[in-house]
Amino acid sequence: MRQTLFLLGLLLAHASVAATDTTGQGDPPRTYANPLDIDYRYNFEQMNEGISYRTGADPAIVRYGDAFYLFQTLADGYWTSTDLVNWRFVKPDHWPFDSEVAPATLVADGKLFLMQSAFAPRPLMVSTDPASGRWEFWTRQLPPVPGATQYDEAGKRQSTGPLPPGPWDPGLFQDDDGKVYLYWGSSDTHPLYAAQVDFQLDSREGEGKRLAFLTKPQAAVRMDPANHGWERFGPDHSMGDKPAYLEGSWMNKHGGRYYLQYGAPGTEYNVYATGVYVGRSPLGPFEYAPYNPVGYKPGGFVTGAGHGSTFEDAYGNTWNAGTAWLGVNWTFERRIDLFPAGWHDDGQMWIDTRFGDFPHRMPDRALRDGEDTFTGWMLLSYRKNVVASSALPGHPASTLTDEDPRSFWVAKANETGQTLTLDLSGTPTVRAVQVDYADYRSGRFGDAPDLVTRFVLQGSTDGEHWTVLADLSNETRDRPNAYVELREPRRLRFIRYVHKHVGAKHLAISDLRVFGNADGAPPSAPKGLTAKRGHDAREATVAWEPVPGAVGYNVRWGLAADRLHSSYQRFADQPTSFTLRALNKGVRYVVAVEAFDERGVSGLSQIVNIIP
Numbered sequence: 001m002r003q004t005l006f007l008l009g010l011l012l013a014h015a016s017v018a019a020t021d022t023t024g025q026g027d028p029p030r031t032y033a034n035p036l037d038i039d040y041r042y043n044f045e046q047m048n049e050g051i052s053y054r055t056g057a058d059p060a061i062v063r064y065g066d067a068f069y070l071f072q073t074l075a076d077g078y079w080t081s082t083d084l085v086n087w088r089f090v091k092p093d094h095w096p097f098d099s100e101v102a103p104a105t106l107v108a109d110g111k112l113f114l115m116q117s118a119f120a121p122r123p124l125m126v127s128t129d130p131a132s133g134r135w136e137f138w139t140r141q142l143p144p145v146p147g148a149t150q151y152d153e154a155g156k157r158q159s160t161g162p163l164p165p166g167p168w169d170p171g172l173f174q175d176d177d178g179k180v181y182l183y184w185g186s187s188d189t190h191p192l193y194a195a196q197v198d199f200q201l202d203s204r205e206g207e208g209k210r211l212a213f214l215t216k217p218q219a220a221v222r223m224d225p226a227n228h229g230w231e232r233f234g235p236d237h238s239m240g241d242k243p244a245y246l247e248g249s250w251m252n253k254h255g256g257r258y259y260l261q262y263g264a265p266g267t268e269y270n271v272y273a274t275g276v277y278v279g280r281s282p283l284g285p286f287e288y289a290p291y292n293p294v295g296y297k298p299g300g301f302v303t304g305a306g307h308g309s310t311f312e313d314a315y316g317n318t319w320n321a322g323t324a325w326l327g328v329n330w331t332f333e334r335r336i337d338l339f340p341a342g343w344h345d346d347g348q349m350w351i352d353t354r355f356g357d358f359p360h361r362m363p364d365r366a367l368r369d370g371e372d373t374f375t376g377w378m379l380l381s382y383r384k385n386v387v388a389s390s391a392l393p394g395h396p397a398s399t400l401t402d403e404d405p406r407s408f409w410v411a412k413a414n415e416t417g418q419t420l421t422l423d424l425s426g427t428p429t430v431r432a433v434q435v436d437y438a439d440y441r442s443g444r445f446g447d448a449p450d451l452v453t454r455f456v457l458q459g460s461t462d463g464e465h466w467t468v469l470a471d472l473s474n475e476t477r478d479r480p481n482a483y484v485e486l487r488e489p490r491r492l493r494f495i496r497y498v499h500k501h502v503g504a505k506h507l508a509i510s511d512l513r514v515f516g517n518a519d520g521a522p523p524s525a526p527k528g529l530t531a532k533r534g535h536d537a538r539e540a541t542v543a544w545e546p547v548p549g550a551v552g553y554n555v556r557w558g559l560a561a562d563r564l565h566s567s568y569q570r571f572a573d574q575p576t577s578f579t580l581r582a583l584n585k586g587v588r589y590v591v592a593v594e595a596f597d598e599r600g601v602s603g604l605s606q607i608v609n610i611i612p
Helices: 002-015 397-401
Strands: 017-021 060-064 067-071 078-081 088-090 104-108 111-115 124-129 134-139 157-159 171-174 180-184 192-198 218-221 246-254 257-264 273-279 286-288 303-312 318-325 334-343 349-351 386-388 419-423 429-437 454-460 466-471 481-491 494-501 508-517 530-533 540-543 552-558 566-571 577-580 589-596 608-610
Touching: 060 104, 060 303, 104 171, 104 180, 171 246, 180 246, 192 246, 192 257, 218 257, 246 303, 257 303, 273 349, 303 334, 386 397, 397 419, 397 508, 419 508, 429 454, 429 466, 429 494, 454 481, 466 481, 494 508, 530 608, 540 589, 552 577, 566 577
Parallel strands: 017 466, 273 303
Antiparallel strands: 060 067, 067 078, 078 088, 104 111, 111 124, 124 134, 171 180, 180 192, 192 218, 246 257, 257 273, 273 286, 303 318, 318 334, 334 349, 386 419, 419 494, 429 481, 429 508, 454 466, 454 494, 530 540, 540 577, 552 566, 552 589, 589 608
């Protein structure tokens, strides 16, 4: 009976929908929003405990031919894209039985190589047709790491050495002279290691390919949380001296320098970030970059920017993919995020996470120096009222606009016709909508034909007459973070989500995020900014005066006024004073704050020095 009533409600809703269809199915989207809109796979590791969740982490993105390939942890496959916006999952014909964890990629000799994390001998995969999922074994068994503790394939210890077992969290890099290097490590005690390896790319067919270590592994990067505030563990680096993790190697060469990137202090919290050491040779020695962390996103809807990859698009623009923390159902429940990146003329590396979970445009040309990819489309849905057709106790519709992916609405029944109606309290110009699903007792632990996401988005100015904004009734893939760019901007007061299907046991949505612009001038710049270095020089207290009507603020800091690359997004219902715990001892910083609302972004506040 309940399902019949919902179906009747859906028919009545469609009866009042205008004939105009402004779905985005015509022109391909040119913008994206984090987390990336891919069909994250259900994890199987906690199946025996009944813990079900979709996840994605440790992205290794590489360009091979005319396409990009995204490999990640525990996906039993990978994704491909020609534009970094639309991604297609590829099911490979050959794959390691125990799946890929934090894989390394390498394009060399016209081939795409793939190496999984390993504590024991594992295969090295190779493909010349990854778009079709065709893979072969370059070697079925990698050699043991010299000096490392050795385990066999059954997990039995064979020998004990001074190095930890590996290579875990590997990274591969080929220099201009054709030499290949391997970087690896994931530990709260050991450093990252580096060695030159031989892929034997000149082997003849039938000779048997293998990989050999040409140099003894050497320590390349060590943690120093006593001097690097951002390398401390816990939410906002608050867990003091608790051991933190150093992991996720990735190497880039730029301007004759070698940039060895790493993830720290741990994927479990909002401060997972990317750091970088710089050297003059692929094996170092490497010097700590004083502007670390180079990629950092501790605030906002998407938090975390560690353990990823840095690569160029077809136009020479640089991007960095990282791991965002979710952590609702399990500690390692995560997503993938993507940020613009690059280098200054003097070699300083940067990753821009400012408004990193708002829509950004994907360039179709080389960007000019300093050109921003942020669309300027602002968040229109924050703390707005939502009416749901039903809700389970403890999971109300109010959570849908709180910008917190760890709180979520759950419908009483996962049935076609469930609705959410969002009141934007005005008629702003709407340009995009993101529907972020949650896993609440989902009961899924692997891929299946019914794991697809289907819904309809409608818009209205009066709550009575509705227009279809997007119709995903025939969607063929799962979209846990469905981002829908409208083909045309629309002035709307109401947004309505009409449910069709999800493959999970329950219909659960964490946030219904709407982007666009309200009329009027942006807020004024914050005043009264102060920044005082703490007794602990890794910290500073930053405070400013509230801006009337502001939705939120970006606290921005860096080594110079034109290099405010680090950012902490905070909403207006949070205090306008907080302790920034991510600083490096002995480094002088400058800091500024900007305010934002539904109309736009203010100018910067006065720039203040943070003295060592």
